[in-house]
Amino acid sequence: MTAPAARPGGWVEQVQFGPSDLVPVVAQDANDGRVLMVAWADRAALLETEHSGYAVYFSRSRGRLWRKGEESGHRQKVREIRLDCDADVVLYVVEPEGAIACHTGRASCFYRRLEHGDWVTVDPVLEPPRATEQA
Amino acid sequence: MTAPAARPGGWVEQVQFGPSDLVPVVAQDANDGRVLMVAWADRAALLETEHSGYAVYFSRSRGRLWRKGEESGHRQKVREIRLDCDADVVLYVVEPEGAIACHTGRASCFYRRLEHGDWVTVDPVLEPPRATEQA
Numbered sequence: 001m002t003a004p005a006a007r008p009g010g011w012v013e014q015v016q017f018g019p020s021d022l023v024p025v026v027a028q029d030a031n032d033g034r035v036l037m038v039a040w041a042d043r044a045a046l047l048e049t050e051h052s053g054y055a056v057y058f059s060r061s062r063g064r065l066w067r068k069g070e071e072s073g074h075r076q077k078v079r080e081i082r083l084d085c086d087a088d089v090v091l092y093v094v095e096p097e098g099a100i101a102c103h104t105g106r107a108s109c110f111y112r113r114l115e116h117g118d119w120v121t122v123d124p125v126l127e128p129p130r131a132t133e134q135a
Numbered sequence: 136m137t138a139p140a141a142r143p144g145g146w147v148e149q150v151q152f153g154p155s156d157l158v159p160v161v162a163q164d165a166n167d168g169r170v171l172m173v174a175w176a177d178r179a180a181l182l183e184t185e186h187s188g189y190a191v192y193f194s195r196s197r198g199r200l201w202r203k204g205e206e207s208g209h210r211q212k213v214r215e216i217r218l219d220c221d222a223d224v225v226l227y228v229v230e231p232e233g234a235i236a237c238h239t240g241r242a243s244c245f246y247r248r249l250e251h252g253d254w255v256t257v258d259p260v261l262e263p264p265r266a267t268e269q270a
Contacts, residue, residue, distance in 0.1 A: 008252060009252070010252070011249060011252055011253060011254055014254060019154070024159060024173065026161055026170055026173060028168075028170055032168070033163075033167070033168020033169070034168070035161055035163055035170065035226055037219065038159065038161060038219065038224040050249065050252075080248055080249070081248070081249040082245040082246075082247060082248050082249070083245065083247045083248075083249070083254055084172065084173065084244040084245050084247075085237050085238065085239050085241075085244040085246070086244075089173040089244075089245075091170055091245045102220050103220065104220050106220075109219040109220040109221075109224075110217040110218065110219050110224075110226045111217075111220070112217060112218045112219075113215055113216070113217050113218075114146060114185065114215070114216040114217070114218070117143060117144070117145070117146055117185075118146060119146055119149060119218055
């Protein structure tokens with residue numbers, strides 16, 4: 001066996017990418033622990049995230065890299081990148097700039113909670129929605 | 136439009152399941168906000184989670200429902216079930232029984248952190264690993 005990450009970016013080869021060479025990424029707020037969103041990344045997105053220090057994903061709908069906040073300004077400064085036991089899910093621990101992760105204008109995409117058999121919106125819209133920020 | 140969740144379990148029909156009729160599920164510790172694991176659920180797993188109050192997933196490797204902790208005893212009592220904006224990711228906010236989510240015997244599956252281009256194990260093993268608890 002060769003040593004892991006013996007060359008720059010070698011760490012990304014240890015990630016088990018799934019169909020379409022994408023891996024799911026959970027983004028978590030470093031300040032309050034809130035789960036903000038789940039999106040996807042390819043190798044290039046992971047490498048640019050490491051290099052730039054800001055969260056980069058792969059937009060499946062647009063078929064290209066998605067530099068979070070490139071249009072909205074709500075970038076996510078990455079404090080930690082973590083990998084799970086099966087190496088098939090990545091976690092970005094981020095400091096959100098602007099407190100909005102969701103294209104609906106909410107802090108988190110997980111703004112609906114199951115209550116008595118219904119999905120209930122429990123988190124407020126903090127600014128007008130931005131359809132362009134959708135993954 | 137019909138009213139959402141007009142019948143018992145109707146909420147599960149609003150979830151956008153992906154390939155193999157599965158949806159990714161993020162499990163988060165209700166106590167400290169830690170992201171514990173990401174697994175998968177089918178309709179039956181979501182319905183049983185709601186009904187039982189404990190986290191149920193679908194094990195892709197075993198091809199059946201996975202009642203978390205059924206062998207290890209490390210069940211996850213579910214405090215909240217949330218859905219994201221695209222309705223294609225579910226969040227279980229859980230109270231872990233036994234403080235172990237990972238089959239490696241760690242609190243969280245995300246125990247590796249990227250440091251200077253290498254994945255470094257930063258969280259301790261709390262009890263001997265249980266291979267049978269793997270998804």
